[in-house]
Amino acid sequence: MNYPDESTYGNKVPTVFNDFIHLSVCWPSPILEADIISTVEFNHTGELLATGDKGGRVVIFQREQESKNQVHRRGEYNVYSTFQSHEPEFDYLKSLEIEEKINKIRWLPQQNAAYFLLSTNDKTVKLWKVSERDKRPEGYNLKDEEGRLRDPATITTLRVPVLRPMDLMVEATPRRVFANAHTYHINSISVNSDYETYMSADDLRINLWNFEITNQSFNIVDIKPANMEELTEVITAAEFHPHHCNTFVYSSSKGTIRLCDMRASALCDRHTKFFEEPEDPSNRSFFSEIISSISDVKFSHSGRYIMTRDYLTVKVWDLNMENRPIETYQVHDYLRSKLCSLYENDCIFDKFECVWNGSDSVIMTGSYNNFFRMFDRNTKRDVTLEASRENSKPRAILKPRKVCVGGKRRKDEISVDSLDFSKKILHTAWHPSENIIAVAATNNLYIFQDKVN
């Protein structure tokens, strides 16, 4: 296994682009399939940033502590821990190989010195404990320094073992393995605000787990039809409400969102609220359903709104209004006339994620050509930025990008036909309180920060 080594990475010199300082932490080239980043997530304080990749590895970055001596290094993220979370498995009963790709990582709120996170592949969720060790005990009576047992006859005095400092070691240990509960592919995990339970969602079912119990889970949503021939809709994403531990939402491939209350019944097959926007007849095509399929759903930090991402738009919904979103943002509407090509090359099935900033005033999502978009909900301004080393020389100003949809192409614009659809930004994350964002571009991780002064 080719683990990235802590010493390989130093952060590049901060570069100033418009409002963001570019701190780039990159994986080594050449591009290996296993190095493709499949999930990115800040912890609740923003001190740690976790990434998962197709090879089943988790890499955790830690933010550099502020120091008076090195002010310019504030905010840099360095590798803190690397471990193999999931291995490829073989299901002998079905003769299937289970991918080790990490689909999602979710942090638990910190309750002691150790950090805990959930990581999942298609079938199995694992709880990992990441802890530091900077002391070790010395002076055992029954063991010598190498750990070998001493002959009791040779012990003539007793001493008290002492803790001596050692080089900081960060170790990750699997504390729980939650397996054998999902027939279909897990697409989401979400930690409940009670910090005792979490849910895992696959294409047809959602299960509720207690962190302490691994051999049992409660099924809270099941949309599998009695006759599988009648299957027309799958679950695409699910999340708990940030404050109400009985409430969660899940989205579907038909562009609908259901809000459920676990107090209503044990099996939440009947939703409390049902969010769906009527189809726009002028935009109807054979691909209407595919592009309406929701790829991500996220509660706002306030818990008052939910944001959904479908193929061409990001929508913000008010929990109190089910019949239409309150805001709709066009991510890359110029692709609407290209849907047939995108259907042909399967790009139309790409699943983009979306994120809120800490104050719920800005939302961000990815696009193609390593572009990602930010929308300010208050000013209604939006910007397109690019995560690319080729186009960002050190200290150069990275201009906002623009896609030319027709007519004369201006100097810095890029035409729709020149977009590289293999460079897709599916996964992004926003620091919980500051303007620091993490953007995964295939196998590279970019970290951008608001300009300080």
Place this chain on the structure above:
Amino acid sequence: MLSKGLKRKREEAEEALGVDAWWLDPGHPAVAQTPPAVASSSLFDLSVLKLHHSLRQSEPDLRHLVLVVNTLRRIQASMAPTAALPPVPSPPVAPSVADSLLASSDAALSASMASLLEDLSHIEGLSQAPQPHADEGPPGRPLAGTPPSLGALDLLGPATGCLLDDGLEGLFEDIDTSMYDSELWAPAPEDLKAAPEGGPGKEAAPELDEAELDYLMDVLVGTQALERPPGPGR
């Protein structure tokens, strides 16, 4: 996967855009109002190919599968009411779609597409209206006149029956065991056990008669070698 993210040659892009723009063009006679009246047969064929490709995976992506099936239903629904159905996509049509796909795909995909084409070339009436209940019988049925109402996944009809051992129901058949919930995926064509085409699996609750039970027992005990089932392309 079909040419994921590869830039397509200009002529193919134009061809695809031509297909796309065709029904978005408000001046086109077929585009009276939304939705477009008739889909091009190449879009139908493309969708069928996607569906078969998806089904051939050892564990298909359920979301992808469902979306493709639903899209295929829409396309077929738009094609069905039209009196002038597009001609039966005989082998020459399927390869033309596949050709443009093959040109932009890699070698491994070409190989699987070639084998898929081989299967398709033995199937007649691929896009004809299906019967509501999958028949047991040769796939080469005559072109139906007025199609009956479309049942769920009936559109796969004969094509499925040829590629999958137990036909429509086998697509999403569940076999509940105590530990594992479903036998979702139909076996890959290479893994077809010896069973007559459109055999016992056709019905929702397969009822094996005694002769077939005995046969299966013999197979399990190993006294009888596995044979490929008779049928097109197998």
